[in-house]
């Protein structure tokens with residue numbers, strides 16, 4: 001069950017975030033649970049600003065539903081019982097007390113809650129994750145005060161993925177503050193990344209705003225800190241906009257070691273961006289109707305919101321350039337199976353679309369495939385490319 005927009009009035013950005021999480025966690029858990037037990041770790045679980053009656057508009061409520069669904073599906077297919085666990089950390093005592101209400105609703109899932117600061121319970125969380133289980137870690141803090149190095153034992157769990165959702169505007173604001181305490185906490189978030197030097201020497205590229213350029217530096221710094229500390233080869237971001245402005249509200253960062261994870265992330269990202277356009281268009285229509293006092297039947301068309309289309313076009317253009325850079329000149333070559341995860345990790349393109357793009361580039365002579373089966377529309381991983 002996707003989250004219900006009715007619970008998100010005035011915080012539509014959280015709806016987009018939760019739609020993405022629901023879609024992603026369902027795909028991920030379903031895939032993983034065929035082979036492994038799953039542990040969901042929510043480092044900043046809330047509840048926070050929830051309006052549903054059963055926590056269905058909270059990250060942990062959404063994750064627990066996905067865990068239950070995967071467990072039932074696999075058991076129904078005769079694949080045996082998987083153990084599903086949720087480790088929920090919440091610092092605020094009142095929110096933590098409310099968190100207890102979820103436990104009797106999910107007797108089929110082992111739930112442990114921690115009334116603590118997330119970083120301080122990392123050793124307990126690590127001890128609670130079986131060595132061969134798959135761990136999905138969600139970090140969705142309000143601020144930015146996370147000591148990334150202290151998370152290393154958790155992020156390095158061999159079978160794991162991480163989603164880190166941060167409020168871009170807040171970190172961007174903090175990064176412009178001279179306060180030594182704020183600067184030190186940002187250094188703890190992005191250790192050894194030269195984020196400050198790079199921000200101070202920022203170059204704004206043609207077509208970019210200054211905020212875009214700052215975002216490029218901050219997101220890539222957080223990405224590289226997670227990549228290094230957790231040993232993740234693929235770290236990607238999807239933007240979630242303010243409901244009524246063309247500016248980033250959240251940056252949702254995703255880290256994985258699996259090429260399948262990269263593929264699924266880009267599929268979920270496209271769906272989330274389309275959902276976001278719809279929500280923003282509906283909101284603008286509703287505001288206009290309220291202002292004029294009439295229902296505007298044509299508003300969804302008139303208020304067309306096409307961020308997803310524009311963003312995708314930009315991403316595809318950048319991906320094309322990156323493909324040309326990554327494919328070596330003849331007689332050298334690269335296997336498509338090596339190329340596509342690298343391109344998808346950097347650029348917001350779905351795998352099916354990338355397959356068609358390289359087929360188009362083959363047709364125009366920009367790329368040469370040394371192997372291409374008859375009647376094939378898109379390449380196999382083993383096909384070699386050269387220029």
Ligand SMILES: C[S@@+](CC[C@H](N)C(=O)[O-])C[C@H]1O[C@@H](n2cnc3c(N)ncnc32)[C@H](O)[C@@H]1O
Pocket residue numbers: 043044045046047048057058059060089090091092095116117118119140141142
């Ligand atoms: C943005 S809210 C989380 C929302 C939730 N992930 C969702 O989507 O439904 C952040 C939560 O983290 C809690 N929190 C703040 N600092 C914390 C810390 N150091 N450790 C654990 N929880 C913390 C806050 O009380 C708040 O409930």
